[in-house]
Amino acid sequence: MENNFVIIMAGGIGSRFWPKSRVALPKQFIDILGTGQSLIQMTYDRFKDICPPENIYVITNESYSGLVKAHLPQLDDKQIIKEPLRRNTAPCVAYAAHKILATNPDARMIVSPSDHFVERKDVFNEMMLRGLDFAGKNDALLTLGIVPTRPDTGYGYIQFIEDQNKERIYKVKTFTEKPTLEIAKEFLNSGDFLWNSGIFIWSAKSIYKAFEKLEPEMHEIFAEGAEYYNTDKEAVFIKKAYTQCTNESIDYAIMEKSDNVYVLPADFGWSDLGTWQSLYEKYEKDYLGNAVSGSNVLVRDAANSMVMVPDNKLVVLQGLDGYCVIDTGDVLLICQKEKEQEIKEITAEVKKRKGEKYL
Amino acid sequence: MENNFVIIMAGGIGSRFWPKSRVALPKQFIDILGTGQSLIQMTYDRFKDICPPENIYVITNESYSGLVKAHLPQLDDKQIIKEPLRRNTAPCVAYAAHKILATNPDARMIVSPSDHFVERKDVFNEMMLRGLDFAGKNDALLTLGIVPTRPDTGYGYIQFIEDQNKERIYKVKTFTEKPTLEIAKEFLNSGDFLWNSGIFIWSAKSIYKAFEKLEPEMHEIFAEGAEYYNTDKEAVFIKKAYTQCTNESIDYAIMEKSDNVYVLPADFGWSDLGTWQSLYEKYEKDYLGNAVSGSNVLVRDAANSMVMVPDNKLVVLQGLDGYCVIDTGDVLLICQKEKEQEIKEITAEVKKRKGEKYL
Numbered sequence: 001m002e003n004n005f006v007i008i009m010a011g012g013i014g015s016r017f018w019p020k021s022r023v024a025l026p027k028q029f030i031d032i033l034g035t036g037q038s039l040i041q042m043t044y045d046r047f048k049d050i051c052p053p054e055n056i057y058v059i060t061n062e063s064y065s066g067l068v069k070a071h072l073p074q075l076d077d078k079q080i081i082k083e084p085l086r087r088n089t090a091p092c093v094a095y096a097a098h099k100i101l102a103t104n105p106d107a108r109m110i111v112s113p114s115d116h117f118v119e120r121k122d123v124f125n126e127m128m129l130r131g132l133d134f135a136g137k138n139d140a141l142l143t144l145g146i147v148p149t150r151p152d153t154g155y156g157y158i159q160f161i162e163d164q165n166k167e168r169i170y171k172v173k174t175f176t177e178k179p180t181l182e183i184a185k186e187f188l189n190s191g192d193f194l195w196n197s198g199i200f201i202w203s204a205k206s207i208y209k210a211f212e213k214l215e216p217e218m219h220e221i222f223a224e225g226a227e228y229y230n231t232d233k234e235a236v237f238i239k240k241a242y243t244q245c246t247n248e249s250i251d252y253a254i255m256e257k258s259d260n261v262y263v264l265p266a267d268f269g270w271s272d273l274g275t276w277q278s279l280y281e282k283y284e285k286d287y288l289g290n291a292v293s294g295s296n297v298l299v300r301d302a303a304n305s306m307v308m309v310p311d312n313k314l315v316v317l318q319g320l321d322g323y324c325v326i327d328t329g330d331v332l333l334i335c336q337k338e339k340e341q342e343i344k345e346i347t348a349e350v351k352k353r354k355g356e357k358y359l
Numbered sequence: 360m361e362n363n364f365v366i367i368m369a370g371g372i373g374s375r376f377w378p379k380s381r382v383a384l385p386k387q388f389i390d391i392l393g394t395g396q397s398l399i400q401m402t403y404d405r406f407k408d409i410c411p412p413e414n415i416y417v418i419t420n421e422s423y424s425g426l427v428k429a430h431l432p433q434l435d436d437k438q439i440i441k442e443p444l445r446r447n448t449a450p451c452v453a454y455a456a457h458k459i460l461a462t463n464p465d466a467r468m469i470v471s472p473s474d475h476f477v478e479r480k481d482v483f484n485e486m487m488l489r490g491l492d493f494a495g496k497n498d499a500l501l502t503l504g505i506v507p508t509r510p511d512t513g514y515g516y517i518q519f520i521e522d523q524n525k526e527r528i529y530k531v532k533t534f535t536e537k538p539t540l541e542i543a544k545e546f547l548n549s550g551d552f553l554w555n556s557g558i559f560i561w562s563a564k565s566i567y568k569a570f571e572k573l574e575p576e577m578h579e580i581f582a583e584g585a586e587y588y589n590t591d592k593e594a595v596f597i598k599k600a601y602t603q604c605t606n607e608s609i610d611y612a613i614m615e616k617s618d619n620v621y622v623l624p625a626d627f628g629w630s631d632l633g634t635w636q637s638l639y640e641k642y643e644k645d646y647l648g649n650a651v652s653g654s655n656v657l658v659r660d661a662a663n664s665m666v667m668v669p670d671n672k673l674v675v676l677q678g679l680d681g682y683c684v685i686d687t688g689d690v691l692l693i694c695q696k697e698k699e700q701e702i703k704e705i706t707a708e709v710k711k712r713k714g715e716k717y718l
Contacts, residue, residue, distance in 0.1 A: 019673075019675075296713070298705070298708060298709065298712065300694075300701070300705065300708075309691065312689075313689060313690070313691060314378075314689065314690045314691070314709065314713060314717045315690075315691045315692075315693075316378075316690070316691070316692045316693070316694065316705050316709070317693050317694075318693065318694035318695060318698065318701050318705065319682070319693075319694055319695040319698065320693060323678070325691075325693065327686075327691060330671075330672060330673065331672070331673045331674075331675070332668065332672060332673070332674045332675070332684075332686060332691070333674075333675045334674075334675070334676050334677065334678075334679060334684065334693065335659075335675065335676075335677035335678055336677060336678035339677065339678065342659070342677050342678075346657070346659065346675050346677065349657060349659075350657065350673065350675070353657065354655070354673060358673045
């Protein structure tokens, strides 16, 4: 148990949830499900029984360290790992691995996003412990694969090679980026594809070795600071290290290239809450299928819509089917709920025409 | 000229323009066309060459007298006629007629709404003068009939009996309330129907006599105060008089019952701006047919929509066709533009569920 570590990655800006998620207050710091807890608080709570509380770390952009402290006041300062620059998940994982390894050479790590949704915590808990056990015994990079329930084109897929091992942890054959609907349907029917959850489990040593082998330059950058981790020289060293790092995802840098990648199929009611559509699916809905956040909303013949507006604003909706209506006070977005790609294009257009102000 | 009087009726609450038009600030006091002038200011300006400025009166609910003064500071206090209660247009006209008659027994009056739109002011001017000339020579109640351009089901219609008189002012055969689309099409094709503009022209004596004959009770109420008009006892008298009046429109009380009603067909680009749809028609539109008021609106594939939002709010619209999007800060309305009946039902529902606060 004392060798179990959890690294919660909380540096994202949640741009697909614009305008609710903003650069200054991204999705993980919002109570977007209306549960009374932000997503990062819910994530933290899920890991409480997995490891000692002092072994839970949050790694985030340094600009969000105040938000992390505010949302998770139980964390000690040293449990908040600050990234000086946004360099995607590969440097983030490398940094965390070096730091944890310097703390405990026998560490087993879970690396998890901070802004996902899990419905069945007991199953989640069991999977995490099973994964940590496997990672402690094998030089393997383990990823959590979600048993797919629909041909979702918004997720990456993992193909695995089924065998009869009693741990039900399987060798990964391929990673696939977001497929077309046709291919997604084939994946679903084949039965040997899982959704890529972005939750990883490995020993600190195994991921260290993987970087050493597959990303030697990035490995070298972080290895040079071995003596500085967990000292007051760490911050200065990391600042320099990050400027040298390329922007790469852990999937691209390690998982897709490694030959000791395994997947643990899991089914705990997971969603990455990556789009308005996926948030809509998790929301309680009225009999017309409207998910409404806002205490002053009059729905007339609107249906299948996601409505998120201030409580003190009277909002009257008529004749809408399948829309997002998001009012944040300074921004109003009305768009078709299933046009997920739109949000990305919209924020790009907003940035181009209005600058950073509304992002 | 000195016998010409204009009575601008400005007591309405403009409920069909909710939420932009509010009980506390109705449509006539809003620069709803974005011209820099409120509708009542535009209305006043149209009558500047019709009569001496001291002969233009505004009659309104007493709660709006401050707004009238603010919008038309050139008016003397005595040119603002205050109604103590809302009793529709019949008491309003009767009151004004008695008051004007006490001022000038030879007065000819134009009675006009304060919140309509006129495109061709020169034609309008000519029609008003022609109508006043006719009213000065005949004991007749003259109404302005607009040559219809489409089978609009939102207007009342006036059927007239065409003859060869050189003034081109015709006897009215019938008044018809808002027709069905089928009937409106027949009206349009027949060529002997006009839209009821709600602009009336008559001598003070003629309308006085019409009330005397057709609404003797209401006539008596106002006749009793003959000695008080234009004195400091007028307000107290009127307060009592209004409590005795029934709620009736001038159309119903007088025009539909009288046998000396005439119509002057006119074509000066008129709209009653009675609905969001009719406002939309008068607005400048982008190439996709969107009428946008708000300096921070990003229209993606939206079309044929009426958008009225605060300048400082970023509004992004995607996938809307034919909608109204009206954001007033405290209220957001999204509804299909052509569902005019909806607004009435919506405000009724808002009143029922939220009280007067948002009306």
